[in-house]
Amino acid sequence: MQLGFLVDLHLCMGCKGCEIACKVENEVPLSTWRLRVKYVDVGTFPETKRTYTPLRCNHCENAPCERICPVSALHYIDNGIVNIDKERCIGCAGCVMACPYGAIYIDPETQTADKCTYCAHRVASSMMPACVVACPVQANIFGDLDDKTSNISKYIMEKNGDVQVRKPEKGTNPHHYYVGGGNVTLNPLASFRAEGHSLFNDMKHLPVGGHH
């Protein structure tokens, strides 16, 4: 079994329901996010459009975070999920540095690394991840990539040619796919991130692990 995720960006409307569901389900502390939806505006007025991109851990087949973790706190489980053992983590932040997707953070409450686990605890009870359940337009598709009859496998087959991963050149083989993605949505260097140009005006950067 190889669990994977696909987000159809044609369907996503940026409601952030997935973001909130994730926060609630996993009790993600203030100032940190396992999953977030990024808004990027493209073009010049009046020819503009807004794009929405949910960003979470890619559960890579060749995960740099798993490789760099000195104590195997980040580890693979049988269904392909890259899970984290917070009791074992020493908080060296090697994984935060190694992840090319910025998907890992230091939890300010536990002072250990944390990230999206595809809701491994829910999956173990045969439930869908919280973000999948919350999505009102079924833009999040989750399932077994090894099973040709799963929804995600069928979706990938149908949308063949419009399916992408983030930063494929890094050789991480992500198990997280995007339909309808492009340079602006998947490459952080393709958009300008201005100081104070966001709802979180004075919060462009946060101290890692909170104030301690």
Place this chain on the structure above:
Amino acid sequence: MVHETLSATHAVVTLDVALPGIVWPWFVTMNMWAKSIGTGIIFMLFYLSKKYANDDAVGALRFPVAMTSMIFISIFLLFTLADLHQPFRMWHIFFYPHWTSPITIGAIMASAFAGLLTLLLYFSFVKKDNAAYDKVFFWTMLLAIPVTLYTAALLAMSTARELWQMPTESVQMILAATLSGSGAMILLGNKLSYEAKRDMGIVLALSAAMAFIIYMSEYIFGPMKAEEVAATLEFIKGHGPYTTMFWLGQVFAFILPFVLIMLSFASKSESLLKLAAVSAIAGLWIVKHVWLMIPQLLNMS
């Protein structure tokens, strides 16, 4: 490269969460800087003990070098520990080791290195046994090589921080060790002959010149190779937040020591050699700090 992309897309992030700040702070700079001195001075004593085997002044450096190395390796270990968010779980590294991680390998090697230094201190200070010291010293010098290099592997495993490439980082780590090690030896070896001090000056000047060439090569040619490198180097170009610090580091670590050593050779001035050593050691901290910080400013997502 990044500018071209931005002008093509006209894309602006209009809503997103706050990005994480600096993940590895100046504690890691201290770690790399202190380790360079701790291993570098071992390399230098090895060189001097081979070239000037019969010089009593070199023999007299056995204890001071082992002690200096121990002090700086202890600083390195202390700051490594202090940088952990869960320092009391450090023992997990030894009880749940993950062998693909340079952190695991490095922690074990550095601990073994500290153990060998303890033996050197014991043989030089307590037992006064030079033969035993020299036997252990050879293995200490050998182990100092991977201890110097492993941080380069750690940086290189940070996948999308393309500025940290293994080939250049490994060379820079060795050059940092020879630069700071020769500097420390110039300051420590007051009683060394002028020839020995001049040798240390040559090592320092060559290390400075080579390190400077590599930094300038990356500064000029790096942006042509990868978008991430171009974006990272923007932080040290123009009005970038680290531009001044970058050039201060280059001047104090490499340019000024090189010039001072050339002048000292012309005038046979040992004071200039010492000034070059101090400048190189202090400048190295700045250089390492800038190179550690700028890839962390890059937005990964």
